[in-house]
Amino acid sequence: MDIQSIKNRFGIIGNSPALNYAIQVATQVANTDLTVLIAGESGVGKEIFSQIIHALSPRKHNPFIAVNCGAIPEGTIDSELFGHEKGSFTGAVDARKGYFETVNGGTLFMDEIGETPLGTQARLLRVLENSEFIRVGSSKVQKTDVRVIAATNKDLLQATQNNKFREDLYYRLNTVPIRVPALRERKEDIILLFRKFAVDFAEKYRTSPIQLDEDARNLLINYPWPGNVRELKNIAEQISVLSEQKSIGVREIERFLPKHSDRNLPMIIGNTGSPGNAEFMNERDILYKLFFDMKKDVTELKKMFLEILQNPSTISTVSNAVEASFLQDHPMPQKTHEPASGTMYPVAKQPMIISEAREIQHPVVVDESLNIIEKEKELIEKALKKHKGKRKDASSDLGISERTLYRKLKEYDIEEL
Numbered sequence: 001m002d003i004q005s006i007k008n009r010f011g012i013i014g015n016s017p018a019l020n021y022a023i024q025v026a027t028q029v030a031n032t033d034l035t036v037l038i039a040g041e042s043g044v045g046k047e048i049f050s051q052i053i054h055a056l057s058p059r060k061h062n063p064f065i066a067v068n069c070g071a072i073p074e075g076t077i078d079s080e081l082f083g084h085e086k087g088s089f090t091g092a093v094d095a096r097k098g099y100f101e102t103v104n105g106g107t108l109f110m111d112e113i114g115e116t117p118l119g120t121q122a123r124l125l126r127v128l129e130n131s132e133f134i135r136v137g138s139s140k141v142q143k144t145d146v147r148v149i150a151a152t153n154k155d156l157l158q159a160t161q162n163n164k165f166r167e168d169l170y171y172r173l174n175t176v177p178i179r180v181p182a183l184r185e186r187k188e189d190i191i192l193l194f195r196k197f198a199v200d201f202a203e204k205y206r207t208s209p210i211q212l213d214e215d216a217r218n219l220l221i222n223y224p225w226p227g228n229v230r231e232l233k234n235i236a237e238q239i240s241v242l243s244e245q246k247s248i249g250v251r252e253i254e255r256f257l258p259k260h261s262d263r264n265l266p267m268i269i270g271n272t273g274s275p276g277n278a279e280f281m282n283e284r285d286i287l288y289k290l291f292f293d294m295k296k297d298v299t300e301l302k303k304m305f306l307e308i309l310q311n312p313s314t315i316s317t318v319s320n321a322v323e324a325s326f327l328q329d330h331p332m333p334q335k336t337h338e339p340a341s342g343t344m345y346p347v348a349k350q351p352m353i354i355s356e357a358r359e360i361q362h363p364v365v366v367d368e369s370l371n372i373i374e375k376e377k378e379l380i381e382k383a384l385k386k387h388k389g390k391r392k393d394a395s396s397d398l399g400i401s402e403r404t405l406y407r408k409l410k411e412y413d414i415e416e417l
Contacts, residue, residue: 001056002025009055011047014195017179022049029176030056037113037150037173040180043228046151049178050109053149062106065099070112079136088137100144113150113173114159121166126170129292150172154190154250164413183225183232192230197236207293208246210239215250222259238285258347379411380405389416 003023007010012023029036030053038046041095047066054064072080079089098107100228110116127133128148132141150173159165183190194212202209212220225231238256239248291358379398387393395405 003027004201006052008171010052012045012048015192016181016185016186016189018179019186019189021359022178022180023052025176029053029178031058033147035147035175036149036150036178037156037158037176040151040179040229042153043230044180045229047111047154048110049180050107050149054107054109054245057107057147059106059147061299063103064107064109065103066109066111067099068111070115071213074117078114078123081120082123082133082135084136085138088135089149095135098133098135100146101125104144105146106332107147107149109149109151111151114151114152114156114165117354118166121169124165125169125172126410128169148232180373183228187221187395190225190232191217193232194220194236197224197233198240201240203317205241210243210246210248212248213250216248216253217259219250219253229332232405266355272378295350297338373412376408377414380408380412380414384414384416391416 002022006023006027007014012019026036036050036053038049042226050066051064054060062259067080069077070358078084079092079096079098081098081100081301082097083101084092086092086095105335113386123133127144127146131144131146133144154171156165156174160167160170183193191212195209201207220232227234235256236343242256243252245252380394383394384391389396392402393407395402398405400408408414
């Protein structure tokens with residue numbers, strides 16, 4: 001079956017070389033039982049490729065189940081995958097088959113495989129190596145014949161270096177890698193996808209399909225699309241439903257694109273008197289302000305060092321000024337001297353003599369990292385430590401919502417206390 005036939009069968013829109021190559025790899029590996037790892041950002045359509053592999057494989061008449069590992073609680077994921085015996089844990093009123101037992105002879109698609117706990121990863125490795133598993137609460141080894149197709153939107157190789165993912169499991173899953181390109185990497189497909197979605201929604205809502213002018217098309221092509229195809233589909237549906245005109249220009253498109261997407265500089269928010277403006281003050285704006293303040297302090301320090309280099313005599317003046325300021329804030333107790341007569345007299349404070357350096361060495365300027373992600377991660381870790389792992393208090397201290405904090409913990413792989 002050629003690539004175009006596969007696109008028509010599974011509703012895939014696009015002609016970019018990266019997309020075509022991913023489809024070609026999926027069709028070539030379908031007739032085997034090799035484990036496949038599909039990598040790509042959220043919203044690029046990784047599940048479609050698992051369906052292609054299953055539909056073109058000898059297992060196509062057997063069960064196919066898609067499991068989102070990130071949506072299953074850590075305490076029950078072993079039971080979901082491998083099953084459990086009656087009474088094996090609280091609430092296990094009956095024995096239950098897991099997915100590896102139910103899908104025997106078929107294909108199991110494990111999405112967000114990077115979210116699985118390390119203990120579950122060890123069990124999963126045994127299934128992939130020996131086709132064996134044990135139910136939770138049982139000692140009986142059972143056999144299964146399941147083809148595993150995994151997907152991830154994370155860098156699993158980096159996760160193995162951070163001890164977040166088992167290295168042996170990574171190489172076992174990555175037998176055949178398939179990388180699904182992000183939408184911004186296949187710009188030639190954006191207008192094709194938008195037109196397809198517009199026609200579908202016009203039929204669904206019984207209206208005329210919307211049309212884009214040249215400037216509107218260029219805007220969509222150059223937009224980064226962090227949500228990929230899923231975001232493009234949502235935008236197309238919003239415009240199809242909410243737009244009063246069917247001929248869409250740039251201004252109409254800008255109404256529906258997220259405002260934060262093109263903010264590359266910090267946003268100064270004035271007191272407009274409207275409480276609704278507070279929603280624009282997110283954590284990134286706070287970090288930008290912090291970084292600019294830090295940059296200002298570093299600039300002042302550099303200026304001071306430059307003055308010292310140009311006029312070495314100022315060293316003693318600066319040192320005495322710093323000392324005086326320190327003593328003013330931290331007064332030292334006066335030492336006393338006891339002469340032979342026993343009378344106590346305060347000893348006069350001796351002035352500090354600082355010799356001028358004969359040769360001034362040029363200071364080594366160490367540039368502090370201003371990486372936004374590193375600073376954001378550092379602030380979140382400090383807030384969690386300060387509030388002893390309480391996300392509600394930490395998010396309030398950071399000035400962000402608890403939901404945003406939870407998303408950042410997942411994004412930066414921050415362990416909660």
